[in-house]
Amino acid sequence: MKKGKTFIISGPSGVGKGSVLKVLLERRKDVYVSVSATTRQPRAGEENGVHYHFLDVDTFHEWIAQDAFLEYAEYVGNFYGTPKRFVDEAMAEGRDVILEIDVQGALQIAQKRPEAILIFIAPPSWSELERRLTARGTDSTEKIQKRLLRAKVECQTASAYHYFVINDTIENAAGELNAIMTAEHCRSMDRMEIIRD
């Protein structure tokens, strides 16, 4: 049976990861997109197990103690983490897994799971990223400048990534992601057994 693989997708805020993944998932129905666990309160419309696995702080710490996370971090007083279990279950079923996480989380996972494939989605240019962040209309100019600075720092640390997908158009970027997933399943290491038969 085909074994599932883990694809980690990162990229600066505003680069369009969500839109690219949406198009990709229309083409690859069988992919499991990892749902993070968090200790923050659900917002209106957020469902447990769909948007997040909502945990209380004690349970989150228990999971940490049980080594039940592939990575975790704290942001402004709340914990966020990637539960191992659902990822491993999906892969055991032969499904590919996509984790959309930040660079720090990705590098944590890469240490535990060196076979994971790291893909960085980059903007075609900084000015275009600024344009997209401004077009969203959700952030102040100051906040946009902060996001841009953070994006530049992230791109510097992204040298550990295996692939860079440039999101010039959503179609192109989704096509490249799709190709990377197909190509990774053609790796000789994985297929050696088939060939030897």
Add this chain to the structure above:
Amino acid sequence: MKKGKTFIISGPSGVGKGSVLKVLLERRKDVYVSVSATTRQPRAGEENGVHYHFLDVDTFHEWIAQDAFLEYAEYVGNFYGTPKRFVDEAMAEGRDVILEIDVQGALQIAQKRPEAILIFIAPPSWSELERRLTARGTDSTEKIQKRLLRAKVECQTASAYHYFVINDTIENAAGELNAIMTAEHCRSMDRMEIIRD
């Protein structure tokens, strides 16, 4: 400008490399398929520069002396080689290059050009390869058995290849080749400069 890459495609006789490449080239019009040089006589219908670059033995030896081949070999008294020049010209124009050569030639090139991507096209099974070789109707049973044995030896030495494409159907195999070519252009090493800008 996008830089061209070299993709080396090998696989046992009868596996269907020609058919797969034909479908691939319909999707990738801009690929340069390398034309070998040979000292053997042209057969009816073979055009110089299209099917082969036909060279006399002296010229072939001159090219060897000038290090003008990426690889060369002798088969039953004739020389065959892959001229560097056309490959390098195509890549300089930003075109990808496909070289369809045997495992020995591929390994020669891999030493000179470690950045070349090696793809091995494998049959879905030995019995299927035997069926295909028989269906061609061109070889005796004895010759088919020789080809099968050679194919098994080739598969053993194919561990140096980066990718294995299994030709279960021509469409699938061409799709995987196409995905590998797209994915290889997303490699972070190549795109680092773009990201840094």
